[in-house]
Amino acid sequence: MTKVLVTGGAGYIGSHACKALKAAGFTPVTYDNLSTGWEAAVKFGPFEKGDLLDRARLDEVFARHDPIAVVHFAALSQVGESMALPGKYWRNNVAGSQTLFEAMLDAGCRQIVFSSTCATYGEQDNVVLHEQSPQMPINAYGRSKRAIEDMLMDFGASDGLQSVIFRYFNVAGADPEAEVGEFHRPETHLVPLILEAIDGQRNALTVFGSDYDTPDGTCIRDYVHVMDLVEAHILGLTWLAEGKGSAVFNLGTGSGFSVREVMQAAEQVTGRTVPFVDGPRRAGDCTKLVSGSERATRDLHWRPERSTLAQMIADAWRWHQTGGYGDNPDDG
Numbered sequence: 367m368t369k370v371l372v373t374g375g376a377g378y379i380g381s382h383a384c385k386a387l388k389a390a391g392f393t394p395v396t397y398d399n400l401s402t403g404w405e406a407a408v409k410f411g412p413f414e415k416g417d418l419l420d421r422a423r424l425d426e427v428f429a430r431h432d433p434i435a436v437v438h439f440a441a442l443s444q445v446g447e448s449m450a451l452p453g454k455y456w457r458n459n460v461a462g463s464q465t466l467f468e469a470m471l472d473a474g475c476r477q478i479v480f481s482s483t484c485a486t487y488g489e490q491d492n493v494v495l496h497e498q499s500p501q502m503p504i505n506a507y508g509r510s511k512r513a514i515e516d517m518l519m520d521f522g523a524s525d526g527l528q529s530v531i532f533r534y535f536n537v538a539g540a541d542p543e544a545e546v547g548e549f550h551r552p553e554t555h556l557v558p559l560i561l562e563a564i565d566g567q568r569n570a571l572t573v574f575g576s577d578y579d580t581p582d583g584t585c586i587r588d589y590v591h592v593m594d595l596v597e598a599h600i601l602g603l604t605w606l607a608e609g610k611g612s613a614v615f616n617l618g619t620g621s622g623f624s625v626r627e628v629m630q631a632a633e634q635v636t637g638r639t640v641p642f643v644d645g646p647r648r649a650g651d652c653t654k655l656v657s658g659s660e661r662a663t664r665d666l667h668w669r670p671e672r673s674t675l676a677q678m679i680a681d682a683w684r685w686h687q688t689g690g691y692g693d694n695p696d697d698g
């Protein structure tokens with residue numbers, strides 16, 4: 367079967383992508399250092415433990431598996447941490463991606479699907495963000511992702527590296543069969559934190575700011591179901607295989623929901639109350655990030671079908687109740 371190298375395949379989105387790749391007839395080969403991922407999440411193909419910055423290990427893995435393409439999820443992605451430790455983000459994400467791209471080119475692998483983020487757009491309030499909107503990130507994480515996008519353009523021009531760049535909005539939900547799901551230690555994302563608060567695993571959710579210029583004062587985000595999101599990656603690989611060339615796509619639904627609306631949806635799905643306290647704003651947060659995703663719909667024929675708040679929370683809740691992967695992350 368055709369192999370695809372999945373960096374970050376032991377992480378949240380990468381593990382769901384491996385499931386979708388297997389279902390689509392590929393063999394997903396996970397390359398991951400387990401810094402924030404879980405070996406137990408690697409269920410759908412071989413596992414090669416390794417770091418993006420380890421060129422010799424990458425060369426060995428490319429030689430062993432000869433993948434037709436790379437799907438590149440591996441990155442550090444906590445906005446707050448990126449502001450405190452920017453060097454860690456530039457080294458891991460930017461230097462790590464450069465090492466990967468050079469290893470790919472030397473191995474003759476010239477097609478890549480890359481996980482970028484709406485955080486590259488920065489603070490542009492009350493506009494729907496399109497692919498051609500200016501990229502003005504307001505945190506080191508977003509700047510590291512913008513730099514990787516630029517690098518892909520440069521390697522495209524110099525060496526023919528073909529890339530599909532996906533700018534994800536807020537990814538939520540889990541595999542409806544609960545084989546894999548979102549499990550971070552520490553957890554920073556809104557939906558799993560709400561479920562932990564509902565379940566008594568934390569005292570309360572802290573709402574980061576209730577004085578934003580939005581109808582209920584809390585931040586607005588565009589949430590997309592992880593299963594819909596990973597389906598786009600299969601379409602992205604097909605796009606590249608058909609020789610359609612490098613392209614950039616937003617992946618979101620075009621609908622924004624406030625933190626309080628997400629909490630209310632979780633109360634409806636679970637039938638339980640969300641304990642919460644109103645706290646201060648979190649550094650690096652934008653007021654509102656909503657996607658214009660017409661390009662992915664028109665050109666890739668991407669149809670997000672599970673991305674309602676109710677469905678995302680129901681699938682996340684089912685996964686939450688399995689207990690996840692345990693509490694002992696391998697720090698690589």
Ligand SMILES: NC(=O)c1ccc[n+]([C@@H]2O[C@H](COP(=O)([O-])OP(=O)(O)OC[C@H]3O[C@@H](n4cnc5c(N)ncnc54)[C@H](O)[C@@H]3O)[C@@H](O)[C@H]2O)c1
Nearest residue numbers: 374376377378379399400401402403417418440441534537
């Ligand atoms: N979750 C979201 O809402 C969201 C939104 C936009 C973009 N993204 C991007 O999607 C990608 C996946 O995000 P996620 O939520 O699944 O994160 P995650 O932390 O669950 O997964 C990332 C994986 O990459 C691995 N990794 C990190 N650095 C590595 C390195 N140097 N070498 C090898 N492996 C390494 C980690 O161990 C982990 O398994 C990231 O690039 C992230 O920036 C995520």
Ligand SMILES: O=c1ccn([C@@H]2O[C@H](COP(=O)(O)OP(=O)(O)O[C@H]3O[C@H](CO)[C@H](O)[C@H](O)[C@H]3O)[C@@H](O)[C@H]2O)c(=O)[nH]1
Nearest residue numbers: 443483484485534535554555556559572573574585625651
């Ligand atoms: O305890 C919490 C956690 C989050 N929030 C709020 O919930 C919303 C969503 O926060 P997340 O941390 O779940 O996600 P972000 O919006 O910070 O997402 C950012 O980080 C992600 C990676 O972690 C992606 O890269 C994404 O593109 C980027 O915008 C934000 O308004 C945030 O302020 C709270 O109120 N309390």
